[in-house]
Amino acid sequence: xxxxxxxxxxxxxxxxxxxxxxxxxxxxxxxxxxxxxxxxxxxxxxxxxxxxxxxxxxxxxxxxxxxxxxxxxxxxxxxxxxxxxxxxxxxxxxxxxxxxxxxxxxxxxxxxxxxxxxxxxxxxxxxxxxxxxxxxxxxxxxxxxxxxxxxxxxxxxxxxxxxxxxxxxxxxxxxxxxxxxxxxxxxxxxxxxxxxxxxxxxxxxxxxxxxxxxxxxxxxxxxxxxxxxxxxxxxxxxxxxxxxxxxxxxxxxxxxxxxxxxxxxxxxxxxxxxxxxxxxxxxxxxxxxxxxxxxxxxxxxxxxxxxxxxxxxxxxxxxxxxxxxxxxxxxxxxxxxxxxxxxxxxxxxxxxxxxxxxxxxxxxxxxxxxxxxxxxxxxxxxxxxxxxxxxxxxxxx
Amino acid sequence: xxxxxxxxxxxxxxxxxxxxxxxxxxxxxxxxxxxxxxxxxxxxxxxxxxxxxxxxxxxxxxxxxxxxxxxxxxxxxxxxxxxxxxxxxxxxxxxxxxxxxxxxxxxxxxxxxxxxxxxxxxxxxxxxxxxxxxxxxxxxxxxxxxxxxxxxxxxxxxxxxxxxxxxxxxxxxxxxxxxxxxxxxxxxxxxxxxxxxxxxxxxxxxxxxxxxxxxxxxxxxxxxxxxxxxxxxxxxxxxxxxxxxxxxxxxxxxxxxxxxxxxxxxxxxxxxxxxxxxxxxxxxxxxxxxxxxxxxxxxxxxxxxxxxxxxxxxxxxxxxxxxxxxxxxxxxxxxxxxxxxxxxxxxxxxxxxxxxxxxxxxxxxxxxxxxxxxxxxxxxxxxxxxxxxxxxxxxxx
Numbered sequence: 001x002x003x004x005x006x007x008x009x010x011x012x013x014x015x016x017x018x019x020x021x022x023x024x025x026x027x028x029x030x031x032x033x034x035x036x037x038x039x040x041x042x043x044x045x046x047x048x049x050x051x052x053x054x055x056x057x058x059x060x061x062x063x064x065x066x067x068x069x070x071x072x073x074x075x076x077x078x079x080x081x082x083x084x085x086x087x088x089x090x091x092x093x094x095x096x097x098x099x100x101x102x103x104x105x106x107x108x109x110x111x112x113x114x115x116x117x118x119x120x121x122x123x124x125x126x127x128x129x130x131x132x133x134x135x136x137x138x139x140x141x142x143x144x145x146x147x148x149x150x151x152x153x154x155x156x157x158x159x160x161x162x163x164x165x166x167x168x169x170x171x172x173x174x175x176x177x178x179x180x181x182x183x184x185x186x187x188x189x190x191x192x193x194x195x196x197x198x199x200x201x202x203x204x205x206x207x208x209x210x211x212x213x214x215x216x217x218x219x220x221x222x223x224x225x226x227x228x229x230x231x232x233x234x235x236x237x238x239x240x241x242x243x244x245x246x247x248x249x250x251x252x253x254x255x256x257x258x259x260x261x262x263x264x265x266x267x268x269x270x271x272x273x274x275x276x277x278x279x280x281x282x283x284x285x286x287x288x289x290x291x292x293x294x295x296x297x298x299x300x301x302x303x304x305x306x307x308x309x310x311x312x313x314x315x316x317x318x319x320x321x322x323x324x325x326x327x328x329x330x331x332x333x334x335x336x337x338x339x340x341x342x343x344x345x346x347x348x349x350x351x352x353x354x355x356x357x358x359x360x361x362x363x364x365x366x367x368x369x370x371x372x373x374x375x376x377x378x379x380x381x382x383x384x385x386x387x388x389x390x391x392x393x394x395x396x397x
Numbered sequence: 398x399x400x401x402x403x404x405x406x407x408x409x410x411x412x413x414x415x416x417x418x419x420x421x422x423x424x425x426x427x428x429x430x431x432x433x434x435x436x437x438x439x440x441x442x443x444x445x446x447x448x449x450x451x452x453x454x455x456x457x458x459x460x461x462x463x464x465x466x467x468x469x470x471x472x473x474x475x476x477x478x479x480x481x482x483x484x485x486x487x488x489x490x491x492x493x494x495x496x497x498x499x500x501x502x503x504x505x506x507x508x509x510x511x512x513x514x515x516x517x518x519x520x521x522x523x524x525x526x527x528x529x530x531x532x533x534x535x536x537x538x539x540x541x542x543x544x545x546x547x548x549x550x551x552x553x554x555x556x557x558x559x560x561x562x563x564x565x566x567x568x569x570x571x572x573x574x575x576x577x578x579x580x581x582x583x584x585x586x587x588x589x590x591x592x593x594x595x596x597x598x599x600x601x602x603x604x605x606x607x608x609x610x611x612x613x614x615x616x617x618x619x620x621x622x623x624x625x626x627x628x629x630x631x632x633x634x635x636x637x638x639x640x641x642x643x644x645x646x647x648x649x650x651x652x653x654x655x656x657x658x659x660x661x662x663x664x665x666x667x668x669x670x671x672x673x674x675x676x677x678x679x680x681x682x683x684x685x686x687x688x689x690x691x692x693x694x695x696x697x698x699x700x701x702x703x704x705x706x707x708x709x710x711x712x713x714x715x716x717x718x719x720x721x722x723x724x725x726x727x728x729x730x731x732x733x734x735x736x737x738x739x740x741x742x743x744x745x746x747x748x749x750x751x752x753x754x755x756x757x758x759x760x761x762x763x764x765x766x767x768x769x770x771x772x773x774x775x776x777x778x779x780x781x782x783x784x785x786x787x788x789x790x791x792x793x794x
Contacts, residue, residue, distance in 0.1 A: 257691075260668035261698060264661035268705075271657035294654075301658060304705035308665075308698045314718070321711070 003043055006160055006167055007381040007394065009036045010152035012138040013145035013208040014235065014333045014342055014373055017302055018217070018273040020251050020311055022202075025219050026270035029277060030204050031228070032212040033235065034375035037136035037149035038386065040394040041157040044129045051113050052133040054393060055140065058106040060096065064127035070095065070114065071122055083195050084115055092196070105140065112147075112196040113154055116189060120158040130161070135393035139367070142237055143244070143334030148205030151193030155186045156378045167380055174385030177376065183210050186378055212377030216277060225277060227284040230374040231295075232345035234323070234357060236330075237367040238315040240338025247311050247337045254310055265305050272302050292346045296329040299344055303331035311336030318364060319343075326357040342373070400440055403557055403564055404778040404791065406433045407549035409535040410542035410605040411632065411730045411739055411770055414699055415614070415670040417648050417708055419599075422616050423667035426674060427601050428625070429609040430632065431772035434533040434546035435783070437791040438554040441526045448510050449530040451790060452537065455503040457493065461524035467492060468515055468524070480592050481512055489593070502537065509544075509593040510551055513586060517555040527558070532790035536764070539634055540641070540731030545602030548590030552583045553775045564777055571782030574773065580607050583775055609774030613674060622674060624681040627771040628692075629742035631720070631754060633727070634764040635712040637735025644708050644734045651707050659706060666702050669695050689743045693726040696741055700728035708733030715761060716740075723754040739770070 011032040018028025044050075050061035070091065089111060096110035113132070121127050134153060138146040156178070160167040165185055168176040178186065187210040194201040204217050207224075214228040255262045276298050283291045303320060306312055316332045319341040323330045330343040345354060354370060361368045383391060408429040415425025441447075447458035467488065486508060493507035510529070518524050531550060535543040553575070557564040562579040566572070575583065584607040591598040604619050605612045611625040652659045673695050680688045700717060703709055713729045716738040720727045727740040742751060751767060758765045780788060 254694075258668075258672060258694070258698070261665050261672060261695075264665040264668065265698075265702075268658050268661040268665070271655075271661065275655065275658060297651075297655070298658075301655070301662075301705045304701045304709075305662075308701035308705070312701075314721075317714075317718075321714075324711075 004161065004167060005040070005042045006157050007383050007386070008039045008041075008153045008156040008160075008378060009381055009386075009390075010149040010156065010209045010378040011036050011212060011375045012149050013205050014233075014340070016214070016273075016333070016342070016373065017276050017298065018269060019332075019334055019336065020248065020306070020309060021266045021269040021273070022217055023248055023251070024255070024266050026266055027216055027218045027273040027277075028204070029214055029216055029225075029273050029280075030208045031214040031231075031373040032208050032375040032377060033138075033144060034372045035137040035144065035235070035369060036375075036390075037134060037138060037146065037153050038381075038390045038394055039132065039134045039153035039157050040383070041161055042131045044131055047129050049117070049127070049129060050131045051110060052131070053106065053109055053135075054133070055136050056106050056109060058109070060106075060110050064129055067114070067118065067121075067127050071118055071127070084192060088115070089196050108197050109147075109150065112151060112193040115196045116151070116154045116158055116193050119189065119192065120162045120164065123164065124162060128161070132157070133394055133396075135390065137369075137390075139237060141241075143339045144235075145205035145209055147197045148190065148194055148201075148209045151190040151197070152186060152206055152209040152378050154193060155189035156380070159185055159189060160380070169380040169382060174382050176380045178378070178380070183377070186210050208377070210377050213374055214280060216273075225280060228280050228374045229283040229287055230372045232347070232349070232370070232372050234328070234330075234343035234345065234354070234361075235369045235371055236319050236341045236343065236361050238313065238319060238338050238341065239365070239367065240313055240315050242313075242335055242338035244335035247335045251309050251311065262309060265308055269302060269305050272298050272305075287347070289346075289348075292344070296344055299329045299331045299342075306332055306336055313338050315366075316341055319361065319366060322360045322364060323357050325360070326353045328353065328357055345370075401558065401564060402437070402439045403554050404780050404783070405436045405438075405550045405553040405557075405775065406778055406783075406787075407546040407553070407606045407775040408433050408609060408772045409546050410602050411630075411737070413611070413670075413730070413739075413770065414673050414695065415666060416729075416731055416733065417645065417703070417706060418663045418666040418670070419614055420645055420648070421652070421663050423663055424613055424615045424670040424674075425601070426611055426613055426622075426670050426677075427605045428611040428628075428770040429605050429772040429774060430535075430541060431769045432534040432541065432632070432766060433772075433787075434531060434535060434543065434550050435778075435787045435791055436529065436531045436550035436554050437780070438558055439528045441528055444526050446514070446524070446526060447528045448507060449528070450503065450506055450532075451530070452533050453503045453506060455506070457503075457507050461526055464511070464515060464518075464524050467511065468519055481589060485512070486593050505594050506544075506547065509548060509590040512593045513548070513551045513555055513590050516586065516589065517559045517561065520561065521559060525558070529554070530791055530793075532787065534766075534787075536634060538638075540736045541632075542602035542606055544594045545587065545591055545598075545606045548587040548594070549583060549603055549606040549775050551590060552586035553777070556582055556586060557777070566777040566779060571779050573777045575775070575777070580775065583607050605774070607774050610771055611677060613670075622677060625677045625771045626680040626684055627769045629744070629746070629767070629769050631725070631727075631740035631742065631751070631758075632766045632768055633716050633720075633738045633740065633758050635710065635716060635735050635738065636762070636764065637710055637712050639710075639732055639735035641732035644732045648706050648708065662702050662705055666699060669699050669702075684744075686743075686745075689741070693741055696726045696728045696739075703729055703733055710735050712763075713738055716758065716763060719757045719761060720754050722757070723750040725750065725754055742767075
């Protein structure tokens with residue numbers, strides 16, 4: 001074990017419908033976004049452990065022996081039973097912190113890595129020596145599940161490397177996936193990483209990053225949609241920073257202030273998620289223009305409802321207007337109040353419309369990606385099978 | 398009778414909340430808009446009857462004796478019992494039409510006048526000789542109830558002139574109003590005028606123009622709010638022409654297509670109307686900043702809901718954005734898809750904000766009025782007591 005060099009990727013996520021309403025017991029649909037995080041794990045022989053996160057400009061390394069005292073703080077089992085305690089997380093952050101501030105994103109990322117590494121290592125009582133490099137196409141802090149994709153990649157690599165699960169890639173394969181049972185182990189371990197990073201996450205982000213496709217989430221219950229079509233989208237980052245916590249509190253306050261007005265709006269959003277679920281399932285039989293047209297209607301209506309419950313932003317409206325001028329339909333995704341918007345593209349959307357929209361959005365100062373949702377979940381890759389940019393990032397060449 | 402020279406005015410209307418939802422059995426609030434229609438009726442001695450409508454550029458005159466055959470087509474009673482029949486309306490339009498097309502707005506206005514004139518005259522069997530001049534501050538066809546204000550002015554003047562009701566203005570008074578019973582007669586007659594013009598009107602426009610203040614309308618039932626504050630507004634005409642009928646059908650189609658999504662949105666709009674009603678009533682005690690703040694919230698939420706049910710327009714969004722940049726809150730009013738928007742002003746709104754908003758709206762090519770809602774209904778005036786512009790219009794000087 002810990003002898004193979006592994007490459008793993010995991011997708012980000014976007015909420016298609018149901019953001020905010022989900023906090024109040026309504027259905028949300030989360031889908032896997034094909035902007036991915038890539039991880040390469042390579043064994044080394046010098047007793048050191050290193051973590052490179054080029055997106056964060058961070059590179060840490062430790063003597064594996066230094067970590068021995070931290071092992072004692074973890075249970076000898078894989079950490080299904082217990083979430084990381086506040087003391088454990090503080091200890092790991094202090095250890096990982098170095099010269100960074102205690103809450104610097106690099107420190108938190110390193111602490112999550114150490115927690116997962118030690119959790120897996122504790123099962124074997126050994127502290128293997130590896131290089132880990134994680135590179136992502138996802139912007140961080142934009143509500144796209146970058147931390148979950150990071151945790152899922154780590155969980156997949158560490159569990160495979162330790163032999164707890166297989167590494168499914170066969171000779172000559174470019175990409176492979178784990179079994180359902182293995183995915184379940186990856187997901188559960190990744191959730192612990194998310195807990196180190198976020199304290200009390202819903203578990204949706206790591207689930208969608210693990211399983212891919214689309215998930216339905218209601219009242220703490222997560223279930224995968226059986227089959228979902230892959231949908232082309234534009235993802236646009238308004239670059240407006242926002243606090244999810246403040247936005248959630250804002251909706252709660254409005255619900256207290258105007259219950260008879262706000263409750264039906266959340267009910268309507270719930271119905272949008274359910275309607276969308278039905279359309280997505282129908283599309284896997286045979287996607288029709290009518291399906292796309294209905295999906296566009298839902299996007300438009302929900303965008304107005306999200307504005308109505310107070311989580312819009314004038315720059316998100318701008319994104320909707322710009323894409324609308326090219327005949328495209330957009331809504332905010334996630335917490336709102338800034339952050340990202342998604343724009344649906346049909347298979348037959350004219351390339352000129354897409355290019356025109358991207359050009360105009362970029363001119364407004366937004367960042368824009370053409371990608372898909374409903375993407376595959378965590379995957380094992382051969383390095384040569386990766387696209388050039390990811391290959392380059394993982395090999396440093 | 399028919400001896401006095403009379404001056405009458407009646408207000409337009411705006412829907413404050415509940416447009417479209419009212420078609421589906423929800424509450425709407427209609428308020429009297431202080432852009433008014435003014436009428437002057439002057440007896441003449443030459444057996445002629447003349448109608449001048451300077452806003453429409455029209456001037457008609459008839460020999461009273463010519464009208465005799467039309468009288469036979471009307472019941473001998475005031476027309477409470479029967480709405481105008483299609484045949485009657487066609488006959489009146491043909492008579493009034495002259496060289497105009499059969500459906501020209503001037504023809505329809507003249508037909509409504511002739512119907513009301515003959516209805517009142519039929520009670521007395523005489524066809525008096527009068528000059529009638531009607532001038533309005535209201536744009537026509539903008540959903541502001543200009544036809545109802547016209548019918549109400551005609552009904553008030555003709556009923557007063559005939560002695561069926563009093564003319565309440567006392568010597569030395571500048572303005573006076575009729576009793577409740579008299580207003581009821583004016584309203585019922587004006588409704589007949591609306592039926593000539595619109596075929597199957599709801600009766601809300603003539604009711605709010607007659608009673609002023611604010612009315613609640615639900616499932617065909619109209620009731621006046623007991624007391625309402627006068628609220629300052631900006632009224633902005635997007636100048637986008639629209640068809641109410643097509644917009645109403647659009648909402649109905651969407652309701653059939655997405656019932657579980659649309660129904661709660663209409664429920665939410667209903668709750669907005671009811672909440673607004675409560676706030677308006679509370680404000681008559683003592684208007685607080687908190688009241689205005691809540692009214693602004695309702696305006697914002699409803700604008701998003703109206704966009705959500707599909708009756709918005711990009712230029713209405715523009716009006717909302719422009720006013721929002723001055724800290725003001727706007728929504729479409731009436732059918733939407735174009736037409737007018739209202740912007741709430743607080744008593745303490747800085748004049749610079751109002752001026753800035755008007756300047757920017759005008760620069761965008763919109764037409765903009767600073768006025769009030771909750772205005773008095775149909776009123777009798779002394780000519781010298783009128784504002785200069787109305788005096789000038791009514792005396793042609």
